[in-house]
């Protein structure tokens with residue numbers, strides 16, 4: 289019995305990266321978070337640490353973390369010292385974020401040996417993401433062998449994109465051979481936010497056409513018709529689409545040939561350039577949006593150009609998705625930038641009154657953690673801010689699939 293009373297049915301949500309492990313212990317029904325934290329620099333010779341918060345107490349520890357197994361064991365020990373014994377609190381499930389579900393996975397899936405090898409087989413599609421996700425699954429399963437482990441795929445929501453939206457105009461046989469198509473990412477967030485937005489509007493999701501803007505350090509946009517996505521900006525990988533903190537987003541594919549032929553850059557160098565050294569950071573040196581906005585306000589030319597390029601791309605997609613949807617009931621902002629940067633919301637939808645889109649500056653300037661409407665009452669299109677909560681979405685989907693009520 290744990291010293292701290294945690295009602296049975298909580299879910300441990302795990303997001304394992306190559307050298308990190310994010311976790312949250314959450315009640316899927318109430319959304320109450322009992323603990324959360326981040327283990328960083330796993331497997332690195334120095335600087336490994338865990339930032340851990342449980343039951344209102346936070347700790348920041350430097351501790352050797354040779355591998356993910358060591359990290360999850362440390363987390364379990366920290367929780368134990370908080371009075372939470374993971375193996376005794378009646379966990380409903382461990383919910384693992386898995387980045388790539390390929391064409392195979394379209395729903396939350398209880399993980400067994402066969403599913404594990406299928407996820408492994410998808411690794412070539414997401415070589416930087418799926419292998420560490422699997423390492424996290426192994427490590428937690430070793431610690432909690434009796435708790436069902438569930439995989440929640442970042443691509444699942446977009447699994448059934450219409451063919452014309454998911455197909456690249458690439459030689460069809462080559463695309464088939466290498467499973468090259470548009471998969472979409474951030475699906476857990478887009479789905480959670482789209483469902484929440486429909487509830488906020490008091491309408492069934494099946495009746496709402498909306499554009500969801502997930503604007504964080506990574507960024508993507510989706511067009512959702514009656515609860516079903518019909519397009520999204522990320523593609524085969526999370527590199528396509530909007531300008532992001534450090535990623536290019538859309539770029540002429542020919543630029544890679546130029547960099548290789550004329551710049552003698554290797555594939556790995558170009559990958560690093562596109563993913564880590566581009567986007568806002570590449571344009572102005574900062575990828576933190578707060579810093580970019582401060583520099584824009586101070587008249588800094590590089591930050592101002594970066595901001596204009598960011599907005600240009602965003603408006604390009606908003607316009608495209610308005611046409612694809614035909615009728616738009618709501619435009620919904622979420623994630624770090626979408627939830628907090630009023631200027632981005634105002635500027636990305638400026639001068640669209642003729643389409644029924646009109647932001648109320650007073651509503652837009654209000655700060656809140658709750659879902660809210662920021663458009664004027666006259667605007668036909670409801671512009672909303674809906675905070676995302678991927679951990680809660682993962683917890684809910686995991687608990688539902690284990691209870692046999694999931695999709």
Ligand code: AMP
Nearest residue numbers: 504505506576577578623624625628629
């Ligand atoms: P996320 O990836 O969802 O955690 O979002 C991270 C991004 O949100 C970073 O670029 C932050 O700078 C940005 N962000 C967080 N708070 C604010 C804020 N108050 N104003 C502008 N950007 C913010």
